[in-house]
Amino acid sequence: MPSTSESCVKFNEPLMHQSCILGYHKIEVAPASARFVGLYVGRRSFCQQLKQLATVDATCLDLRSITAGEKGFVLTFDDAFQSVFVNALPELRVYGYRAITFVVAGKVGGRNDWDVAAGCVPAPLMNEAELKEWIKAGHEIGGHTMTHPWLSHLKMSEARREIVDCKRSLEDRFGVRLKHFCYPFGDYNKEIRDMVEEAGYETACTTAEGSIGHTEDLFALPRKMIYSRRYHHWIGQIIQKLGTSGQFRAGHLDPNQ
Secondary structure, three states, X not given: OOOOOOOEEEEOOOOOOOOXXXXXXXXXXXXXXXXXXXXXXXXXXXXXXXXXXXXXXXXXXXXXHHHOOOOOEEEEEEOOEHHHHHHHHHHHXXXXXXXXXXXXXXXXXXXXXXXXXXXXXXXXXXXHHHHHHHHHOOOXXXXXXXXXXXXXXXXXXXXXXXXXXXXXXXXXXXXXXXXXXXXXHHOOOHHHHHHHHHXXXXXXXXXXXOOOOOOOOXXXXXXXXXXXXXXXXXXXXXXXXXXXXXXXXXXXXXXXX
């Protein structure tokens, strides 16, 4: 795998296609006081990643297509941070890629209180107008509960309310059908998984590492979480598995630029 000092990785033989869901959080440079720096990927680094993905024979898909067996990758953004609207949306337009952001329904236009409670830096979330523009641009929104709790720590009635009310709230507010869900903190169990299915969602994403196979539980989909400190490791691995042949340049970017 490429290290931070390697500038070029060549693939001189056909490579295995392997579909995957890529997971991001904030698309911005991490402030000096950030506690979890890995949740930040700078805009320059994100742009470089999209450029690299565009160099291989891989297709940007939606969750319905990839779970139906089509080969390619899906771009997902947890929490609907405003930095995704400001920094990722313009880059997605450049490459014609479509993505999904998982929205905390009770925090639209607010901030990441669940992170702040853990000592993290406050960060703004997309407001209603920004989410409407996101949807108008051809992207999807998904459910991420009402308040971003650890679902398995709640009473079952409270967990069900978080899941069901999120879907109802976002559908009523934005006039779209919410088809996909993402577990906050990647936290779920069989009861939570079944609640999500019963609520009418079609899929649910986890934070478990993995690619998409042929026998995946649609309500326990693994992802490749793109953390800034693992940029060079993951992007090289992902492109190698998505591509057919050729080469890409990892460059000398600081992954948090």
